[in-house]
Amino acid sequence: MFCFQCEQTSRSQACTGCAGVCGKSATVANLQDKLTGALIGLAQSAKNTGLPRKETCKIILEGLFTTVTNVNFNDETVKEMIDKVLEERKSIVPHCSKCDKTFGEYDDYDLNRLWSTDEDIRSLKSLILFGIRGMAAYAYHAMILGYSDDEVDEFLVRALDVIGNEDLKMDDLLPIVLEVGKVNLKCMELLDKANTETFGNPTPTEVSLEVEKGPFIVITGHDLYDLKLLLEQTEGKGINIYTHGEMLPAHGYPELKKYSHLKGNFGTAWQNQQKEFDNIPAPILFTTNCLMPPKESYKDRVFTTEVVSFPELTHIGEEKDFTPVIEKALELGGYTENKEFTGINGGKSVTTGFGHNTVLSIADKVVDAVKSGHISHFFLVGGCDGARPGRNYYTEFVEKAPKDSVILTLACGKYRFNDLNLGDIDGIPRLLDVGQCNDAYGAIKIALALADAFNCGVNELPLSMILSWYEQKAVCILLTLLYLGIKNIKLGPTLPAFLSENVLNYLVENYNISPTGSVEDDLKASLN
Numbered sequence: 001m002f003c004f005q006c007e008q009t010s011r012s013q014a015c016t017g018c019a020g021v022c023g024k025s026a027t028v029a030n031l032q033d034k035l036t037g038a039l040i041g042l043a044q045s046a047k048n049t050g051l052p053r054k055e056t057c058k059i060i061l062e063g064l065f066t067t068v069t070n071v072n073f074n075d076e077t078v079k080e081m082i083d084k085v086l087e088e089r090k091s092i093v094p095h096c097s098k099c100d101k102t103f104g105e106y107d108d109y110d111l112n113r114l115w116s117t118d119e120d121i122r123s124l125k126s127l128i129l130f131g132i133r134g135m136a137a138y139a140y141h142a143m144i145l146g147y148s149d150d151e152v153d154e155f156l157v158r159a160l161d162v163i164g165n166e167d168l169k170m171d172d173l174l175p176i177v178l179e180v181g182k183v184n185l186k187c188m189e190l191l192d193k194a195n196t197e198t199f200g201n202p203t204p205t206e207v208s209l210e211v212e213k214g215p216f217i218v219i220t221g222h223d224l225y226d227l228k229l230l231l232e233q234t235e236g237k238g239i240n241i242y243t244h245g246e247m248l249p250a251h252g253y254p255e256l257k258k259y260s261h262l263k264g265n266f267g268t269a270w271q272n273q274q275k276e277f278d279n280i281p282a283p284i285l286f287t288t289n290c291l292m293p294p295k296e297s298y299k300d301r302v303f304t305t306e307v308v309s310f311p312e313l314t315h316i317g318e319e320k321d322f323t324p325v326i327e328k329a330l331e332l333g334g335y336t337e338n339k340e341f342t343g344i345n346g347g348k349s350v351t352t353g354f355g356h357n358t359v360l361s362i363a364d365k366v367v368d369a370v371k372s373g374h375i376s377h378f379f380l381v382g383g384c385d386g387a388r389p390g391r392n393y394y395t396e397f398v399e400k401a402p403k404d405s406v407i408l409t410l411a412c413g414k415y416r417f418n419d420l421n422l423g424d425i426d427g428i429p430r431l432l433d434v435g436q437c438n439d440a441y442g443a444i445k446i447a448l449a450l451a452d453a454f455n456c457g458v459n460e461l462p463l464s465m466i467l468s469w470y471e472q473k474a475v476c477i478l479l480t481l482l483y484l485g486i487k488n489i490k491l492g493p494t495l496p497a498f499l500s501e502n503v504l505n506y507l508v509e510n511y512n513i514s515p516t517g518s519v520e521d522d523l524k525a526s527l528n
């Protein structure tokens with residue numbers, strides 16, 4: 001196997017051998033490469049036959065999402081996905097095996113060709129491939145809610161085709177890398193529209209970390225629609241629902257918070273799940289990444305749905321009948337007394353729901369606070385959490401940020417500091433949770449509106465971006481920020497292994513992107 005798509009990759013180089021750091025076996029890794037090769041083939045056929053049809057796009061989204069870190073650990077379901085891709089290709093070009101063209105050029109495109117090619121080409125194509133894997137996850141969530149965008153679909157086809165095209169040079173690939181960022185902005189906008197039109201605009205909401213007595217279910221991942229269905233199916237059954245990880249921002253959405261049995265949030269970010277899920281008297285439902293191989297002690301309580309898959313776990317299929325999860329919750333019964341939990345820093349609650357709609361509704365107040373000197377700086381401290389040591393940098397950064405600064409945050413990295421009480425400035429909370437990682441769209445909207453209010457560019461704002469990355473959704477978001485011309489981003493805790501020296505130099509020269517250093521130095525540099 002060869003895989004270097006996430007931040008925790010072995011020795012900061014690549015996972016090779018018989019399993020990855022994430023627990024993905026070599027068999028699954030190789031099958032995922034095969035799946036990617038088949039998707040490249042499908043994209044080639046779709047491109048040659050004109051506009052991709054809806055079914056092809058759906059399969060491409062599903063196939064790409066399957067290869068995102070911590071989503072699928074199951075060789076059987078990856079094989080099924082490969083078959084689906086090959087079937088679709090056959091139905092698009094039924095007679096192609098009979099013609100004398102070199103059809104098959106991309107069929108079973110061997111990803112090893114990519115992994116062993118010139119390192120700059122490999123680096124740029126990896127940025128494209130990993131970027132579209134992340135983007136596909138967002139497009140998939142939007143699709144579930146009935147939203148799609150032709151530009152996004154067509155780009156995914158084109159980008160896959162590019163990965164299989166061995167004639168392209170660095171100069172050809174660089175603009176496509178930035179195009180991933182451009183189209184991902186569109187894609188996040190689409191998901192934002194899908195989420196807000198379906199569930200309403202999030203409003204600031206305090207979320208308890210206490211678990212009440214009685215049966216309960218923990219739901220994690222990013223899929224708000226799964227949560228909605230689970231809330232409907234558990235209503236009136238005496239079962240409480242707790243969010244986990246990236247599901248926390250769900251509490252801010254009117255159409256979800258209206259359910260009184262959506263009680264609070266359990267646990268912290270994904271990398272703590274093996275410890276946090278070990279002893280709870282409740283089932284856990286995974287709707288997307290980030291699944292870690294469950295320990296024997298709680299394996300029978302973990303359920304998956306959508307593209308998430310792990311051998312032997314009960315999977316809730318397309319019919320979305322959550323009965324097995326509900327029965328497990330009733331069987332386990334939950335705690336006999338209310339149980340108090342705290343966040344990492346001892347806080348008993350966290351606040352979420354500061355989507356762009358809410359923040360922009362108080363834009364005047366924010367602008368006044370800046371003009372009067374009460375707010376000196378904004379920091380976007382956001383992105384993924386992870387297991388690698390060094391991530392307490394982000395907690396320390398937030399703690400040491402000047403008291404007259406405002407911290408915007410999003411994604412699961414916020415669990416390092418979201419239970420801290422940072423107070424407020426002129427009634428504006430100093431810590432604003434914009435939402436999930438895809439709500440980077442909201443943070444961008446806020447930044448652009450501020451730039452507008454101050455009549456300057458985003459790079460001229462008193463705003464610094466201190467980002468943490470882990471998997472491929474972070475890659476497409478980073479590319480979006482670069483596409484928007486945002487400079488001076490600090491990225492940590494380590495830089496992607498798939499950035500070659502030349503590609504990294506290009507990013508440094510053009511965007512002044514740099515790895516996170518010491519909190520003191522980075523704060524000083526941000527405030528200069």
Ligand code: FSO
Nearest residue numbers: 290384411412437473474
């Ligand atoms: Fe985190 Fe996982 Fe949202 Fe990622 S839960 S690490 S960037 O999947 O997607 O922030």
Ligand code: SF4
Nearest residue numbers: 003005006015020022
């Ligand atoms: Fe390694 Fe990350 Fe790939 Fe898993 S997803 S095999 S940890 S690089």
